[in-house]
Each structure stands twice: as structure tokens, then as C-alpha cells.
Amino acid sequence: MTRHTTALLKSWPVAPRDALPLALWDAASIAAATGGAASHAFQASGIEMDSRDVRPGDVFVALKGESMDGHRFIEQAFAQGAVAAIVDRPIDFPHVLVEDTTRALHTLAHAARERSAAVRIGITGSVGKTGMKEAIFACLDRASRGAAHRSVRSYNNHVGVPLSLARMPARARFGVFEMGMNHAGEIAPLSDHVRPHVALITTIAPAHIENLGSMEAIADEKAQIFTGLMPGGTAIIPADSEWAGRLTDHAEALGHRIVTFGRSAHADVRLLDAIPSANGGSLVTAELCHPDWGGAGEGGARLCFSVAEPGEHWIANALGVMAAVRAAGGDLGAAGLALAEMGGLKGRGARLRIEVPGGKALLIDESYNANPASMRATLRALGQTPAHRRVAVLGSMKELGDFAEGFHAQLAEPLAEAKIDHAILVGDEMRALADQLGKGAANSLGFACGFEHCAGPAEAIAALEAYGLTHGDAVLVKGSNSIGLGALVSHFTRGPA
Known part of the structure; x- marks a missing residue:
């Protein structure tokens, strides 16, 4: 190694996140977060609640439901490579003993949230949650060179959201979390788990109207994502929705910054033009002109980018994605490249x-x-x-x-x-x-x-x-x-x- 190389290594910038652990969790940190007692020392690379999905290096959380008890699948979890389990009774494997495994998962999720400086983005809506979650993740992951995290599959309920939070690495720079509901009163607790810095509503449509009863009730329930927003957070609302005013009222009542997106002339992230591209997607020109960002020539931006996903709905989705990336402090250029390379998900396009x-x-x-x-x-x-x-x-x-x-x-x-x-x-x-x-x-x-x-x-x-x-x-x-x-x-x- 040359003297010049040694000097460069010594001058390599050290960031606070470099001092954070590389392992997702270890025995001591899980015990501290949950108030439990660890039987052995271990380090874990993942958290899993379904024994069938356990991978080598995971901690298996033995959740108990009305008709299922995860403790019945302890041996299967370890046979598939689990390094430890979170349990409410002693077992003959490495474990952290807690009083209640569901409560332990929640406290572990909150500990993951608090130990990381990641900007958290929460997403809900009647249509397009998973696709837009994946798109925002792709944009932020590209910009941060792999330091973004997101909920996988459609883990968007009272178990999936805390599990997704608990899986967020301490070194993550961004976290993207989907939140879904079937009944009234389900969104607010999920938002309270995540405490997002940015909350995006994709659209309002008659999904689950059997349980909610009216479109007004659906809009009101989706707007509950704003209740968990961090102080100074950003609420992102679809400007073209007939329920935009109702959603805006909810966000304004909580004192949040509001950003709108769509084709509407007053949208903060506004579509200027969209033409079909050769690959079946679209070439989109948009203007970002929120008052806090300035106009196109005064600190705002006019963007031209490709969207690989076909369909007019993905043009609108892309505007919402760009609004979220901008609000989260992401790189809009990297976002444009990521949207040009997006492919459809299994079962979702x-x-x-x-x-x-x-x-x-x-x-x-x-x-x-x-x-x-x-x-x-x-x-x-x-x-x-x-x-x-x-x-x-x-x-x-x-x-x-x-x-x-x-x-x-x-x-x-x-x-x-x-x-x-x-x-x-x-x-x-x-x-x-x-x-x-x-x-x-x-x-x-x-x-x-x-x-x-x-x-x-x-x-x-x-x-x-x-x-x-x-x-x-x-x-x-x-x-x-x-x-x-x-x-x-x-x-x-x-x-x-």
C-alpha cells in the first residue's frame, strides 16, 4: 500500500451511521428493546413470523392468534435456519423470553424506528399502494446506493407493519411502508407505529365499501395516516381526486405541510405532457412547483422522465412517486432512472x-x-x-x-x-x-x-x-x-x- 493510498484511507469521511451495527439485531438489543431475557448470545440478519418463510440467520417470532400459536412451529423454524426465537415460554433453543410475543414485536418495531435516522414514508390508498411503494423504494434505493428499506409483499396490516419496521436496518437512510385497512379505525394505529415523515394517499376508490359504508367514510379513514405524521411532516394528496378537499382538510387540521400531485392546474407536482413510448410506457414531463420549493425557475424543477409501466394510471402514480421522493429529500434524477427500469410485480402488473x-x-x-x-x-x-x-x-x-x-x-x-x-x-x-x-x-x-x-x-x-x-x-x-x-x-x- 502506497503512502498516498494510506493518506486517502485515513481521510475517508466517517459518518455517524458508520458506528451503527451491521447485524440487524443481536441478543442484547432484542432483550433491551422488548424487556425480555436472552438465553444465549446471537446475531441475526432477519426477523420472521411465518416458520415456512424462515431463512438462515432469522429470529423467529412465535406470535399467538385466536386459532394459531407460533410456538407449535419452533422446531420447523430452527430446522430452516433460525438462530433464535422470541417466545413467551422457555424452549430448548436460543431464545428471548418475553411476556407477550405480539407486544414484543411492537416494541422491537419501535426500537428499530428510534435507532435509525431513516426518513420514513407511509403509503395508503384504495388503489396502487403496493406498486407505488415499490416504485418509491426503487427510486430511493438507487439514490442511496442500497440504503433504502421497505415492507415486502403486502405486509400492510396490524402484524405486517410492525414486522416490516422491525426488519429496518439501523443504517437505513429511507424506509417505505404500506398501510392497508378493511375496517374503520385500522389506519391510525399503523401510522402511529411508523410515525412517517412523509404520508402519501394514492387515490380514493370504493374498495372495502362493504365495511366502510360510503366513499366519505373511506376518504376519512385513509386520511388517518396523517395522524401519525412527524411534526413538520408532509401530507401528499392526489389533486385530481374528488375527495382531495376532504383529505386536505384532515391534513390542515393537523398542521402538516401539504403537497398535491396530478393533472390539475393547481397541483404542486403537475403533469405537463405525456406521450406513449416505444416500450409501452410513457415519456412524462412534469413540473414541481410547491411554494416551499419555488417555481420552475426559482428553486422548483421541470422534469422529463420515462415510466416503464404501461397505462395512464401509472402516469399519475409517477407524479405521486416524484412528490414523495422530493419530500423525502431523495434524488429526482435517480428517481427518473429507476422509473424507467421498473417492471411489473407478480399479481400486480x-x-x-x-x-x-x-x-x-x-x-x-x-x-x-x-x-x-x-x-x-x-x-x-x-x-x-x-x-x-x-x-x-x-x-x-x-x-x-x-x-x-x-x-x-x-x-x-x-x-x-x-x-x-x-x-x-x-x-x-x-x-x-x-x-x-x-x-x-x-x-x-x-x-x-x-x-x-x-x-x-x-x-x-x-x-x-x-x-x-x-x-x-x-x-x-x-x-x-x-x-x-x-x-x-x-x-x-x-x-x-
Whole structure:
């Protein structure tokens, strides 16, 4: 090593985060956070609550529910590589003994939050939570060179959110957390766990309206994410939503900074132009002009960037992503590069090429979730997708209650607008759409969609095979997860044996 190299190493800047531990947790820190007692010394690289998902180096949290006790799966967790477990009774493996494992997970989550200087972003909304969470993470992870953290899968409930927090490394610079709900009163406790610096609402739509009762109630519940915002935090609101004023009222009452995004002329992150790009996405020009940021020529910015994800809804999503990145202090240039490289997630927009007679067809996997707003958005995107024929396999939308029949029947219009050649409708609730399509040959747009109604995924698989996909076809598969259309996606993407 040369004298010059040695001098450079000695002058390498040392940041406070360099003194933080590299291991996610060790026995002493878990015991201190939870008030428990550690049986052995250990270091852990992960936290897991499902014994089937344990990886070598994980700590297994033996949670107890109404019908399940994680202590029954201790041996399985250690067989898969767990280094220790958090338990409420002594076991013959390394462990931290606590009074209540659920409470221990919560206190561990809060300890992870407090030990890290990470900027935390919370996301909720009726549509697009997971996709936007992944996009914001990709943007911040690129800018921070791997120092961003996010909740995985759809870990967005009373167990998933604290688990995701507990997994946040001490050295993380950003943390992105999704928050979901089925009933009133669920968002506020999740936001209180995360205590975000930035809180983003994607959109308001009639998801879970069966339990909430009205769109006003849905908007009010989503706005509860603002109750956990840190002092001086930023509330990000979709300007184009008819509920934007109601959301803004909630944020203003709590004294938060407000940033809006959308096509509206008064949006702080405003769409100026969007044109289709060659890869099926969009080339977007936007202006960031929040009063705190200045205008485009006074500290604000005018951005031009590509969005790889197809569909008009992803243009709006990208504006919200940029608003969150800007509010979190991220790099907008790195964000633009990340959005240009984003790919769809399994069950949430993944675009898969499948072998069919004569070549390949496109299968768009949206099988994880569905509500009226997301159905319309993805059908519109299918209609804009170049294809020989367009086929929609649509599963029932759940948790719509007394509104279910009307919302399902109303899908006849977007099917016609997208010029879908054939629809395979799956589930009891889809009978209303089948009846609507069966009332006449062509609708007011002069386009008739062929269709058939199936009871479940097995019938839908048979129906799609009988229809006979050929080269150049495009197939959208979308429905609520409980319908099980993931099985149809697996069947057609399995490939030759």
C-alpha cells in the first residue's frame, strides 16, 4: 500500500451511521428493546413470523392468534435456519423470553424506528399502494446506493407493519411502508407505529365499501395516516381526486405541510405532457412547483422522465412517486432512472410472454387484487396495448357489499371502450356483468364483447384453452385474490414440461 493510498484511507469521511451495527439485531438489543431475557448470545440478519418463510440467520417470532400459536412451529423454524426465537415460554433453543410475543414485536418495531435516522414514508390508498411503494423504494434505493428499506409483499396490516419496521436496518437512510385497512379505525394505529415523515394517499376508490359504508367514510379513514405524521411532516394528496378537499382538510387540521400531485392546474407536482413510448410506457414531463420549493425557475424543477409501466394510471402514480421522493429529500434524477427500469410485480402488473401456437402471447398478471377503479384502469391499459386480440379474464371484486351488483355491471362500459374481443368472467358476483353483456349485441359504442361466465379458476382455465390463444394475443387476468386467478396465471406460464 502506497503512502498516498494510506493518506486517502485515513481521510475517508466517517459518518455517524458508520458506528451503527451491521447485524440487524443481536441478543442484547432484542432483550433491551422488548424487556425480555436472552438465553444465549446471537446475531441475526432477519426477523420472521411465518416458520415456512424462515431463512438462515432469522429470529423467529412465535406470535399467538385466536386459532394459531407460533410456538407449535419452533422446531420447523430452527430446522430452516433460525438462530433464535422470541417466545413467551422457555424452549430448548436460543431464545428471548418475553411476556407477550405480539407486544414484543411492537416494541422491537419501535426500537428499530428510534435507532435509525431513516426518513420514513407511509403509503395508503384504495388503489396502487403496493406498486407505488415499490416504485418509491426503487427510486430511493438507487439514490442511496442500497440504503433504502421497505415492507415486502403486502405486509400492510396490524402484524405486517410492525414486522416490516422491525426488519429496518439501523443504517437505513429511507424506509417505505404500506398501510392497508378493511375496517374503520385500522389506519391510525399503523401510522402511529411508523410515525412517517412523509404520508402519501394514492387515490380514493370504493374498495372495502362493504365495511366502510360510503366513499366519505373511506376518504376519512385513509386520511388517518396523517395522524401519525412527524411534526413538520408532509401530507401528499392526489389533486385530481374528488375527495382531495376532504383529505386536505384532515391534513390542515393537523398542521402538516401539504403537497398535491396530478393533472390539475393547481397541483404542486403537475403533469405537463405525456406521450406513449416505444416500450409501452410513457415519456412524462412534469413540473414541481410547491411554494416551499419555488417555481420552475426559482428553486422548483421541470422534469422529463420515462415510466416503464404501461397505462395512464401509472402516469399519475409517477407524479405521486416524484412528490414523495422530493419530500423525502431523495434524488429526482435517480428517481427518473429507476422509473424507467421498473417492471411489473407478480399479481400486480407483471407482463409475461407465454408460448402459444404460432409464437407468443402477452399475459398481464393482475391477479392479486381488484376494485372498480383498478378494473377500469387496467382494462383501459389493455385497450391501449397493441395486440391481435384482447382477452380479459376478470374475477369477482370482493368487499363491495350492497354495491357489488352495480359495480360489476358497470364494467360493461370499460370493456367496450377497450374493445375487448372476449371476456371470461369468474365468480358469483361476475354474474351481474354477464347479464349486462347479454342484454344486447352492441352497446352505445357499437362494439360487442364475446363472453362466458365461469364458477372458478378451473373452469376459466378450460375456457381460455378452448378459446385458443394465438401469436400476438394479449390477456389481462384480474380479480380479487380470494377468487384464485393466480392458479390460472401459473397454469399458462408454467411452460412445457
